[in-house]
Amino acid sequence: MVEVIWPKASEDESAKSSRRELIGRMAIGVAHEIRNPLTVIKGYLQLQEKKSTYCNGDSLRIIYQEIHQIETVITSMLSLAQNKAINRIPENLNHILAHLYPAVQQAAARNGIITELLLPEHLPRLALDAAEIGELVLHLAYNGIEAMQPEGRLTIGAEQTAGTVTLYVQDEGSGIPPEQRERIFEPFYTTKSGNTGLGLAISLSIVERHQGKIEIVSGAGAGSVFKVMFPVLEQ
Known part of the structure; x- marks a missing residue:
């Protein structure tokens, strides 16, 4: 059996809008709070990579991959939360x-x-x-x-x-x-x-x-x- 599914409309659009606005503000705040220390961490890792052999290549690669994954989530959160104006x-x-x-x-x-x-x-x-x-x-x-x-x-x-x-x-x-x-x-x-x-x-x-x-x-x-x-x- 094949079914057609679509997002359901909210019974109370005003409440839905207010909830989205609140979630959006929270997501933007959290994303910025995470992104700022991540930028610092990334900078110090790059500096450490040049000055020391304490971290081997595999360790640094894993660290960078995990940082990139966090940055991807943050970017997606901001994209979802901002409901930005678009140029159509x-x-x-x-x-x-x-x-x-x-x-x-x-x-x-x-x-x-x-x-x-x-x-x-x-x-x-x-x-x-x-x-x-x-x-x-x-x-x-x-x-x-x-x-x-x-x-x-x-x-x-x-x-x-x-x-x-x-x-x-x-x-x-x-x-x-x-x-x-x-x-x-x-x-x-x-x-x-x-x-x-x-x-x-x-x-x-x-x-x-x-x-x-x-x-x-x-x-x-x-x-x-x-x-x-x-x-x-x-x-």
Whole structure:
């Protein structure tokens, strides 16, 4: 059985907005408090590396990897919390996807995943922030890659319907279990080891900033399709 899942609307939008604002302020404060000492630590490590042989290469590599992981989480938290203003201009979604596709191919190849890009010949222009849409596509693509075993197929494409253009990312994973469906867009919710659980939450915030809609078509053993619908620019 294939089900369509989308983020549920809150019963009280005012309370939801206030809660988001509070969480956002807290996340920004925590992120800055962590980032400042991390910068100092990183600087002293680089100085120590030049002056001493106390730390061998492997030890320093592990330290830098862990610092980089913390910095990645901080950057994601800030991206999610700030709900930043975006610069939306008329863009061709095909061009954005074609530009990103080589990066997706490389990431997929490292995991033994086959990729496919399906783009229609003509698409109407959309009001998009190209950098944010690029981040959205990469989050959805990496989510699909992580959901599959080697030799699975990841398909990225676009299609036009009346008044909308749909971006879709399809994987051949095991589908989304029922217990995950209510929580999949929650910040820090993840079932994957080493995953921050922020990718889909950030994806949802990007879609909302573009006045779009995101939904998932998924079923047990049938893989998942993430669909993002964008309104077409009025001529």
